[in-house]
Amino acid sequence: MSSCRLTELYDKASKHSQYQVLASPIRSVMDGVSGNVRSRWEEERLHFMLSRLSFDDATIADVGGNTGYFTLELIERGVRKALYIEGNKAHSEFVREAVSLLGWNDRVDVVSRYLSFEEDGDRFEVDVCLLLNVLHHVGDDYGVGVRSVSQAKSAILDSLRQLASMAKYLVFQLGYNWKGDIRHPLFENGEKREVIDFIRYGVDEYWDIESIGIAERLSGGRVVYSEVGARNIGRDDRLGEFLNRPLFIMRSKKRGPLSVA
Template structure:
């Protein structure tokens, strides 16, 4: 094992709260012969990344922030495949930050910058405006990992999340969002019933538009005939329904059954993956004159 591999492995498995979480990007694995073991039948990045690549269609020159970048699977994979876009990884844990920096340096990813800080409510003003914000599985850690004192239990999450996402809506045109349906990663502190996908969809539908984000796609994981896990969008006709009509919709129930979500061992693949557009987007139109 060479020195770089040794350093990466040490930083990766540091036994911190979010260690052993993400895959090593494919281009890193292929170049170094180094991979970490992730049980993708429980929680993985391959299916999420394939979905994002398919749906996001980044344009040259676009800017992307990955907030809570962990060990950089998404930011590095996207940066490697889109050298003409610019990326900033925001990550609050120092070892994850070092991991991201080591990979960026070793693979000359000059389009990746790393900010070693938490994006909390107080820091939101300093955040530049991006074309795309990636915010996956971070917000339910508020009150634990960041914004201590601003949210002290699951019952306060919705109001806090609305305030946080409203601030974020001034910082990006598009948002990819995923959240755990408990407070701080603690299953005994649910935000909604983690087995009730209808409740998750209704929660997001009640929250995101009021926080300034129009939902464009909402996807759930399922298994393709090949056995591969893939994310599939809910029909657009359902996404467009007002929250009350959506909650009562028999078509939503039927669509959810088609995902066979009970096949997944843990909660992870039951969490919807959402792509939104900021309602304040007109602020980023190019000046005409």
């Protein structure tokens, strides 16, 4: 196993899509990366998660883990065991090699398939599940049979309900458009409030929303996620669609006792 091979695999994964920046443990063992990786504010999102949840000795699942940023960064921050699940083979192959090169095979399980989110489908039990920017792809990457926005919305809620018996905490983000296509908005006005109400009332019996992070750009240009409030709840078109997506921290009403603070 070599870091050259890792670079090759990353280039291959990047051809499909460059989504995440690379986690620092991978950067330390890689020869160099070709191409420009566009950040989706991974560090800023991680910072918010770390400010709201303790990952010490926790088990996590990273569903739609992409090139492993959150899985690997969280292993460095005390996670005992991670389950990385990714349907895109180029991404999962890259993470498998990275994990092996880092000598972390006993700490990260790499699952190379799309999670079905069906009742009788894959099951796991973890302290924290990360489900970031995956569910609006239902009917595309996974979830055959979902053919309309209303079916997509009900499948999204079903998936969240399903996860309430599998994780104590959920870190969740959702795009505004079904399959990322602006011709198929999931919310009439594209407002944060609509997303928050949809999730809050849709999964009320399953999850408590403990915290909601909202991205804001500070005067120096830096982006930070801070707690939702009157000041930041309005849609901010200057930030673009991604940064308008609320970052939910939810606590299961179906799992316990809780070990993660």
